Amino acid sequence: EKIDKRLIAKGVFENDENIVNLIAAGNESGEAEQVADEIAKLTGSGEYAKPVEGSEVFDEKGQSSFVKGDGGKQPLRFSDIAILIRANSHAEPFVQALRGMGIPYKLGGSRGLYSRPEIQNLIAFLRVLVDYSDEIAMYKLLAMSVWKLTPREYMDINRLAREERLTLFEELEKLWNIKLGQEEKIPLDEIEDIENPIIEKIFNADSIAGVTNLLTILQSSILKVKDNRPMTEILYEFVKSSGYLDSFVSEESADGLFAVSNIQKFFESIKKYEKDNPDSNIYEYVDFIEYCIEVGESPVVDLNTVSK
Structure with missing residues (x-):
């Protein structure tokens, strides 16, 4: 005698909102x-x-x-x-x-989302704005390809900072002879006017321009933090002025487009946080991100x- 192995429902559960949906597809x-x-x-x-x-x-x-x-x-x-x-x-x-x-x-x-490399770089930037002595965040920020540092140049700047017992942030300030955030506005030509022979010895022209751009962005962002400007505004200036967003778009690959999508989601999450917490600031938001990462x-x- 053959046994019918088909499963047939014997009852109807119209009022059950937790009904199981069977999804069947060809592949x-x-x-x-x-x-x-x-x-x-x-x-x-x-x-x-x-x-x-x-x-x-x-x-x-x-x-x-x-x-x-x-x-x-x-x-x-x-x-x-x-x-x-x-x-x-x-x-x-x-x-x-x-x-x-x-x-x-x-x-x-x-x-x-927070574990994605493209998002970790943005979080590192926010961390530096909150605490410039955060070496892990500054290492990650400076290692971004948009600044065009070669591996050797990256090693040399880290070596100088250790020898002089300065943070990476302070070492860059010393080399470029500026003090970020101390003055209300540092003229752009002051940052670009480089007369330090050590810079010319360590860096090539592309990386000098890249680090100069980083310092310019940091100066502008520090002033915006002081004025309690929206984090989305600060972060948007960073991704645009640094060329970070364009670096993924120019890849014309699935991974590049996925990275852009993740960056967009990150911006949306910040907008939602700012909307739901109008009295919050960048310091509290970075603490919140840390908590989210810690507890997953x-x-x-x-x-x-x-x-x-």
Whole structure:
């Protein structure tokens, strides 16, 4: 006697909001695209985005809570969702589908958006504005390719700073004979007028122009921090004046476009933070970012293996 192995539902659960949806597709790519589309629906993102009344507020520890404007049901956050796969080798179709839909994700033990290199550079810039003695942040900032430093030049500037027991920030000030933020305005020609033979000995023309541009941006940004200008304004000047955004656009690659998309998401997250916390400032925001990185609370979809 043959046994029918088909599963047939014996009851209807019309009032069950937690019903399980079975997604079936012809191949892995199709399945991944349907999953990404379902996530977009659940979170109200992309083409499914709807205006939501209410705001997200943060306490002194960085914990967030959503204040509803009308008491209605709010869409899920990306961090409320997980995709379970058998092994990491099965992740690629889902990664591509999530990228295509503009959905932030973290794969395995990664920390999502804040762990992306293009975002870490922006966070390093903000950290330097908050504390110029933060050597880790300054190392990362100075190592960015937009300043056109060669590996040897990067080594030499670090060597000089150690020998003279100065921070990297202070060493650059000394070499260029300026004091960033001390005066309300340093004339541009003062920064560009380089007469230090050590600079000409260590750096080539391209890297001199690059570091000069960095110092000019830092001077402008420090004054804006003092005037409590919006972080989005400060960061936008940085990505435009440094050529950082253009460096990804010029790549004309999927990775470059994905980096631009991540930068856009980072800006959107800052705008939301500023809107929901109008009395906050860059110092509090950097503390908030540190907290998010520490506890892994960046709002992303968790893409993980079943065993984890």
